[in-house]
Amino acid sequence: MGRERLSMQELIQRRRNAGFVGRRRELDAFRDNFGLPPEDARHRFVFHVHGHAGVGKTWLTLLLERTARQEYGALTARVDETARSVPEAMAAISEQFARQGRELTAFDRRLASYRQRRHEAESVPAVGERQGPSTGGMVTARAGLAGLGLVPGVGALAGAVDPVPLAEGTDRLRAALSSRFRDHKDVQLVLDPVETLSPLLLRELSEAAATVPWLVLLFDTYERLGPLLDPWLRTLLTSERLGTLPANTVLVLAGQTRLDPGCWGDLADVVAELPLEPFTxxxxxxxxxxxxxxxxxxxxxxxxxxxxxxxxxxxxxxxxxxxxxxxxxxxxxxxxxxxxxxxxxxxxxxxxxxxxxxxxxxxxxxxxxxxxxxxxxxxxxxxxxxxxxxxxxxxxxxxxxxxxxxxxxxxxxxxxxxxxxxxxxxxxxxAAGGLDPHDGWRLDSWNGPRLEEWYHLLCAWPSAALPGALRDGIDACDAGPAVARRWATTLVEAGEDADSDVVRAWGLHLVDALGDERRRGIEAMGLLLARGGLDPAARVAALVVRGWHRRSVEEFDGALGDFQRAVELDPGNVRAHFGRAVVHRATGEFTAAMDALDRVDALEPGSTWVQRERGETCRRAGRYEEALARLDPVIEADPADHVALGSRGQTRMALGRIQEALADLDRAIELNGDYAWALLRRARVRSTLGDSAGALADLDRVESLEPGVPGTLGERGDVHRFAGRYEEAIAVYDRALALDPGYAWALGSRAMANEALGRHAEALADLERAVALNPGYAWAVAQRERLLSSGDSP
Structure with missing residues (x-):
């Protein structure tokens, strides 16, 4: 932590170069902190610069960054309100570290994959809006992505065949594009890029911190960033759930308002307050x-x-x-x-x-x-x-x-x-190049100018422009939480700058409604439907978007109701009929799902993607031969359809045709090396064939794509259990359950490992807990009854 002592002349020159005026107390407090090791109780991990607009917060933040870098050898990164999400903030940190010669390679690789997949998703045309490309999966992907709000980090085609929760036997699985896991919480982890990217970032920050005296991360305009970053930063400071933040890290938060006491109130002992007043x-x-x-x-x-x-x-x-x-x-x-x-x-x-x-x-x-x-x-x-x-x-x-x-x-x-x-x-x-506006919201090159267009229209003619801006917000919410927040913020700023109470109020209400990213705009659509004065076509669009968002959080009754009302208003709406199909399939109503797909087929006759959905529905219903009969022609029409290949591979696995299943999954992964769903299934196939090493290698790849997902650990535990390595299996199940104590499937699997080791009391306890968590877990109920009737339990 030491540094070479500078001469007086050097210090004077630095002050002159910095244009140093005032703020000596704040700068001295910041400097003195570097003289205290992180273990010292006087050391502060967070500095909070705050004061009214114009008092020089940004100027001081720049001075603190320059001081940390030049005088204390720190790696630094500064984030401001141009970062519109936690992943964008993380990206800004990585980019600035790279400019200082420290690349965060693993994080950048995963971030690039996320951006590429999102780009692929953004370029997919909408179901029913115009004739799709030769591969019907592109059309289906559009519908699935619309419902999931452009789930970050998941391939555009990977889940098109199965964008709904998936149930296999006693396992209740969710489908989220290319990554589909057994438990809703697992899916939520995969759908949340913060959970995926943060462990990679923290791991590489720790590696970087080992090579420099300090890391300094500065967040300017925190009055705007705070609502977005507060939960994430608090987690980094107080929990190891996402990884560990190196101790030689200092955060600087600069904003107009005081920190939210609900988030920061109990962290006063690690935060140094630097209130700024006007110059003396x-x-x-x-x-x-x-x-x-x-x-x-x-x-x-x-x-x-x-x-x-x-x-x-x-x-x-x-x-x-x-x-x-x-x-x-x-x-x-x-x-x-x-x-x-x-x-x-x-x-x-x-x-x-x-x-x-x-x-x-x-x-x-x-x-x-x-x-x-x-x-x-x-x-x-x-x-x-x-x-x-x-x-x-x-x-x-x-x-x-x-x-x-x-x-x-x-x-x-x-x-x-x-x-x-x-x-x-x-x-x-x-920028659109003929792209339908509905799809344009997924392109930054399109939605950026669109938001500025609405800002200026709302400034010019607030009352006249507001209905159109609200209607366009349906598509903005369809494009994902980050885009939706930018749209709502545009209304707030236009309302302020035009001094329009109605525009400002709408913006503030919508910002509040979009506060929970996991809700994906459900409440925002509710506001528009209730008070937005939408015409019939706009009501249909809002109902469809809300239906897909409700489906993604398992509000199946509400989703089905939205889709049904949309169909009543517009019987030819493909996305609404398809939404009905995926909800019925998620709830095990396979006949109703097929009926809904019949309607989609009538509206888009000859579409390959509909046949693929039929095949997947049959597979989910356990009608495996019928599933093959429907999937085979899809793959014949497009041998590069990796989603259909993955579905057929899983179907063949269920039929005991193991080598054919392996061939399909090999081909699917060859076509898309990041197809996590297929990698998981191939791990099962390899484990069944006794290839434990190959299965574990597949799971290693899945964990590198989506770290920290309990479902992947559950699969790893199974590989060890099937190989007779019961203690290792239990250790892995324990890790999965530490991440998600409600992971019923892991409890059932751990019960089997405990039984194999003769620990019948522990096995029965695991099964009791699994059934309590999921009373419909038929397999666990049967295993519990078997143990109880065996006479071996106490």
Whole structure:
């Protein structure tokens, strides 16, 4: 943790290079912390910088990062509100570490797989919206993904054949695209990218931490990041469920508000609070002196106008004019631009505040021709920051600029925002390349311009634009929680900037409704259906989206009701009929599922994907010969359909045709090496054939794709049990149950291992618990009765 002592000259030069003004107390507290080892009770693992807009939180955060890196040899990463999800925050950390020469290879590989699969999913056309590609599975994948909200980290085609919970014998399995596991909790782990990516990130952070004195992770604009990151960061700090955070890690959180006491209240002993107030007069004068401003009348007026807010002191210091130029009654905007004599520049600075984010293309679209070359000048202004490659006005400056333009000339305000909306619409259409808008929400290159288009339309004409923005939100929610939150936040920001109570209220309600990512927009769709004034077509769309979301969380009655109402309103809606099929199949109503698929087939005659769904339904119903009869033609039509091959392989396994099953699964995995569902099934086949090493190798691959999933450990336990390694099997089952104490299947399997070792009391206890957890677990009931009647139990 030690470092070479610097000379006085070096320290002075560093301060000059940093433009150091004020905040000595905060910087000293941060520096002193590096002199305390993590084991010292005085050491703080978290610094919380907080204060009103304009007090210099971002500036201080940058200074802390530079100090940690240059003076203490730390690896650093800074995350701001451009990270719209926990995986995006993790990605930002990895990217910045890589730029410092420390690549997080395993994490990056898994993240790349997640992004690639999501890209594949985004490019899949919708069922019933137009003729699909030659492989019917692409069409089915679209329907399944819509219902699951573009489940992160799962292949686009992998689960298309079986996007519903799967039941095999006594095991109740869920289907989630390519990864389908026995228990709903297992599925939830697979569906949640945080659970998948976090262990990889933490493992590699620990490896990196062993090579440097410190890791420093900084989270700016935490008033926006907090609701998203609080649960994750708390888990990292207080639990080893996702892995262990290296002790030489320091977090910096910077935001306008205090930390949520419900999340951070019991962590006060590890958090150092750094509240920021406006500059003292001495600090503000120091900054002005550094800028060459010493004329006392000007200094006094700058202090008065700025309120000593650092961002405003710096802004006014750039061109202060003279004391006689200052108008005490000037608006806030006049204070920022009073001394800009060039009317073109002044106009460009005002117009540049209209977009939420600026690049040169957006700037040219918003300013008149004579101002098009001023982007470089604009970027140099002290109230313009740079985030995620885009320029952004500081909120303290942008808000009054918007208010001035909105109130001075409402017509000019509306026309400017309309022009920007049309510009973003053009970029969106160019990015779409003919893509249906429903699918466009899954492409960042499409949904980014679309959200800006809605922002500007809502600013221009709030009441007129709101119904369309709400209707479009159905597709945004269909595209997944991250996209849905961005859509809802757009409404909030447009409501604030247009001063529209109705738009702002809708946005806030929707943000709240989207708070639980696992609910996948169920409550948001409920709001739209209840109060959104939707036309019949929009009601159908909302019902279908809510039905699929309800299906994903096993609200089967509600899902079926939504699909049924959608069919009543639109008898030709393919996704609604297909939704009915998958819900009926999930609840074991196979005849009703086939009837619903008959309706889908009538609407899309000759579609291969429907036949594959029929085959899978037969397999799930135990009608294996019929399943083969339906799956064989699908594979003949498309030998590269790895999902159908996996389904047929499992069917052949059930029929005892082990070698043929192995051939199908080998081919499916050859076509898609990350097909976790098929890898699990092949592990079973290999175990049955006595190839324990091959089975364990398959399970190793599954765990590298989806670490920390109890179902994979259950499979590993079975491999050991079938090989007669009962103690090893029990140890693995114990690990699975530690992750999920409600994992009834693992309890049943552990009972068999205990029985094999002569531990009949322990076996019976496991079976009793399994049946208590799942009274419908027929196999466990039968095994319990067998043990009770054997006379061996006490």
């Amino acid at each position: 007069e001495a600090e503000a004068r120091q900054l002005l002196t550094a800028k060459g401003i010493t004329d006392e009348p000007v200094v006094r007026e700058v202090l008065r106008l700025s309120g000593r807010l650092p961002v405003l002191v710096s802004t006014l210091a750039e061109n202060p004019g003279t004391g006689g130029d200052l108008d005490p009654s000037a608006t806030a905007v006049d204070r920022f631009l009073k001394w800009e004599r060039d009317p073109v520049r002044r106009s460009a600075a005002l117009a540049g505040a209209l977009p939420r984010r600026l690049n040169e293309d957006v700037f040219k679209a918003v300013v008149a021709d004579e101002g098009a070359g001023l982007f470089g000048w604009l970027r140099s202004l002290p109230f313009i920051g740079d985030r995620d490659g885009a320029a952004r006005y500081h909120d303290v400056v942008r808000a009054p600029m918007l208010r001035l333009q909105r109130t001075t000339s409402p017509q000019r305000w509306g026309a400017a925002h309309t022009r920007l909306a049309e510009t973003f619409a053009g970029w969106r259409e160019a």
